[in-house]
Amino acid sequence: MAARTPRPLSGFPELLPEERVVEDHVLDVLREVFELHGFAGVETRAVEPLSVLLRKGEIDKEVYAVRRLAEVAEEGAAAGAGGDDVLALHYDLTVPFARYVLENAGKLAFPFRRYQVQKVWRGERPQEGRFREFRQADVDVVDAGSLAPHHEAELPLVMADAFARLPLPPVVMQVNNRRLVEGFYRGLGLADTASVMREVDKLDKTSPERVRASLVDGVGLGEREADACLALATLRAEPGSTGFVDEVRGLGVRDELLDQGLDELAAVVAATGAVGGGSFRVVADLSITRGLDYYTGTVYESRMTGYEHLGSICSGGRYDALADDGRTTYPGVGLSLGVTRTLVPLLQRGLLRASRPTPTAVLVAVADEEHRAASAAVAAALRARGVATEVAPSAARFGKQIRYADRRSVPFVWFPQEDGSHEVKDIRSGEQVPADPATWAPPAEDARPTVAWHEPTA
């Protein structure tokens, strides 16, 4: 059988070295910012028992089951009856974290602040910005018994700090509160609130008229109820403004849960209004109802300006009942940044680029194989002072050795001279000067690959 070029697997993205430099840079920044805010790093195993991932009878979450090959042979026996024994790849980092908290509650100090950067897997149909294997960066605060509400404002501030340091388009975070929405619907006397949320959530993709139509014809609301739902969902607020509270009250619906949700949302918006410096802002948006089903209060979504079609790149919310061992409940709030969703579309457009694909700052030329040791000694001296250095792979013509460096955007080529002296050439300018392996260093901006945003050329 002839060897065929392997095809990419849809939904399982793999980056080229130059793209990987960008991702690594972003991950470095996230880690730095999360730790600056006092979050401890945690990693959980890739698999969980299926029963942990599928709570309360949800059957078709798009999870990948993991089985031993030998088990597959005995199809059927393991499939139906397995229960807890069936393993599955985690589809987010929050559910495994909740399990981790329960398992280690005795060893953790609460409120517990953790960040977690790992891949997750979902068996969905991929398209731009949607993958089957992708990386998320999560920050969560979990407490035992009760969780102070100010954490719901703290997490957007952490992300604001991160985005301020990343070379990305401006991000707008939209915040809403499920208690507010649930209470409003309840106050209207609606029974099937989940279906209403589902339709309302399509507002960003279709027109209010169509949503209204499906609320009336599909979900079965009366004209007045449908109008009220739309009126609520179309409310917006500028950063820091809590004017929406009076606007909601003005809609005339009264409900205890609604009042609680309004207070919570107002508190988050008021505390986050001043941040971002242009790279990140937080606004109340009462149409945001989406997200995982375990969110109970505050919910977040975020979009990159100009790339809204990718959907939310950073979402999360408050979950009051996800972790519960029967005696103690551990409420939490968290945000999840979709690293892959954010980066891959920008990388493919060439908007986010690394200055070079390899760390190498200096290539030491090799005059001939007899003198390779001399070149290796130069490389060792440079590396001892932190200069990323490699030795030319072959003693080809110097022209080819320079081209080897040029192809990789390695900025400097080092030439050991016959008389024992040295010269280093900046191959971008062509300038070649005497240099000492014991003291020479590249300019700081050339020491390692750098990452930059490149405006689309119109």
Place this chain on the structure above:
RNA sequence: GUGGGUGUAGCUCAGCUGGUAGAGCACCGCGUUGUGGUCGCGGUGGCCGCGGGUUCGAGCCCCGUCACUCACCCCA
């Protein structure tokens, strides 16, 4: 899971009513015998996604299948 689109060189694509497979880029070599990039010339590289059918003859037509892709669903 449902519906649409597309599969030709490593990449981007052309290929007429069916008549023996093409371009640009990339890569390699030479011009340039120890300092790259430009330029010129030359070269490597194809089960035309896979299987079947129609035909004297299929990249092209028909059927199936797989993959990729877009939309729905859902969501980072």
